[in-house]
Amino acid sequence: MKHLLPWIVFALLLLMLPWLFPSVLGISILNEMAIAIVFALSYNMLLGQGGMLSFGHAVYFGLGGFMAAHALLGMELGGPIFSVTLIPLVAGGFGLLAAVLIGSFSTRRAGTAFAMISLGVGELLAALALILVSFFGGEAGISGDRSLGPAFLGADFAQDSQVYALAAVWTFVSTLAMYLFTQTPAGRMANAVRDNPERAAFLGYNVQRVRLLSFIVSGFFAGVAGGLFALHYEILTAQNLSTTTSGNVLLMSYIGGVGFFTGPMIGAVVLTLINSVLSHYTELWLLYLGLSFVLTVMFLPQGLTGLLMMHRTPWRRGRLRSLLRPYLLTGIPATLCLFSVFALLEMLHQGSGSVMFFGLALNTEQPWAWLGALLLAIAAAYGWRRSLPSLREAWRSASQEDAP
């Protein structure tokens, strides 16, 4: 019962969210989240669980998506007609096929060599996508109509909310399947090969075959995500299998935390929110995203999930309350510092004229605006630094085990 609880919560969340955010935009963001969750989880099968850093995971996402778009287009042009609930399966199958082909040579080694091959394959496909027009559709891409298949339980999937229901079911099933994979001997061996390939080889395991199996399963679920993407947007372009998309999924997984199964899910949710909400408020959102990614790699190698999980010990010992004061003492100057740095960046970006920043009109022509922001940034940074030792001390005493 205990390990069923997270799944029940997850299912309830998937069920409740469309009632909480019923607007067109809300449903659309939820769909994007579902797609991102499946994609990021499939990516973490490689990076987190298999130790394979890929710079070309969008290949399987994109190829699956294109296949799904062709299947949708085929219904329009007199091809086989089937329920669109099965589209992700078609896409996943194609992603799996691509993963079998490419994985057969790319999984021979992990580490830098694997990363390089994945980058090469990714760039190769991205360049080919612009040449092979009949499959990838060139500049215009491939678009299809998702409402042409036979109705399923009375839904024809013309509406975004119906697509959400479909995406939610597929997301739940895929997440469950990927979690169960980590519990199988193959999933366990993937971890072993990640941590010590030589030892695994000495135990008699074929290291490449272990990696290949993870790679293929990962390719399948990346394809499923691509299929959901095709259903949601009804169009695929070469952009979807470019290295930008591959980089994006790396960002999601890393910011969420690659060491945890739930990490990429949290990363996917956070990044989708940033993507669709923050971009309304500032033109510099990609800069902030890059900044937070670099800072995450430097100071939070375990990602956001790692940050949350760190608090398990203090929580178990009932010491979480003792952390509140040091957190506030550090958090206030840190927030002020970031606030003023962002103000400086926004002013720098604006160049001339005034810029609205949290309801504050900053005039870039006025030297005091620059000076004020700069002084505040320096003062807050000083306060931030001064507060760190006491935070460290409080953290140590809260998470230390009591002497028996």
Add this chain to the structure above:
Amino acid sequence: MIDVLIFATLNGLVTGLLLFLLASGLTLIFSMMGVLNFAHASFYMLGAYCAFSIGQYTGFWPALILAPVLVGGFGALVERYGLRHVHKSGHVAELVFTFGLAFLIEQAVQSFWGADTKNYQPPALLDFPLFTLFGQDFPAYKAFMLLVSIGIFIGLYWGLTRTRTGMIIQAATSHPQTVANLGHNLPLIHTLVFGAGSALAALAGVLAGPVLTTFPGMAATLGSIVFVIVVIGGLGSLTGALVASLLIGLLQSWAIAVDVGMADLLHWVGVEFPPDHPLKDIWRLSLPQLAPVLPYLLLVLMLIFHPSGLFGKREG
């Protein structure tokens, strides 16, 4: 036909040697620290942008020196306060860090310099055709690029094999512990090499800015190609980097110049194909179309069949 080939060869040499300026720093940094620096091409882009901005006040020539110095200093700071911090989390984290840095620099350039192409022109002193062959001009600026690149290559070769500093750097790549035991400051060497590599990349950017256009995507267009070069040449091999740079430069230049397609080839063998054939994209492929694909194809083939590259040592 012969005039096209000659110009393709000259342009290929210019591109190839430019690529070498980037690849040499990248491969040196890799052999010393084991990090494939994703942000290397970003330093190249920063070089071009800095030179453009500095050049508006001082003109081209001071910018040619100042921009690489500035970017080199920035690179040294990145190594000292960024990369060294991440080092303890392992190679994958380092690779991810440089990837994030490349993303960040691209966004920063787009935010503060703008997304448009900058009007970065070659200096007036070099803005004339050096010679005219078959009615086609060869700009003096390209000859200047060629000259600087060759000069840097000779200087680098001499510096690494004939000077004391070069010897220490070489020793630091092969026997880091011994070098440290002899009392050399190994972390400082790393910082300096990283800074010097970044400065070389920036110099390439200053040179290439006027020819290959200065825009926020310039790092991404060249970055992967430079990776291809260091892998094909053999990771850590300077000779390999030179050969592979020239190979890729010439290959791409020739492929664009020679307009031969599958259709011509099939026609020559005596096979015709219907224009509405389902595989028509493949039958219609031509060499100029394939030019951007060739380096990656070469990379994948190399990694499959001869993973250590042309001049690389066997992997340990």
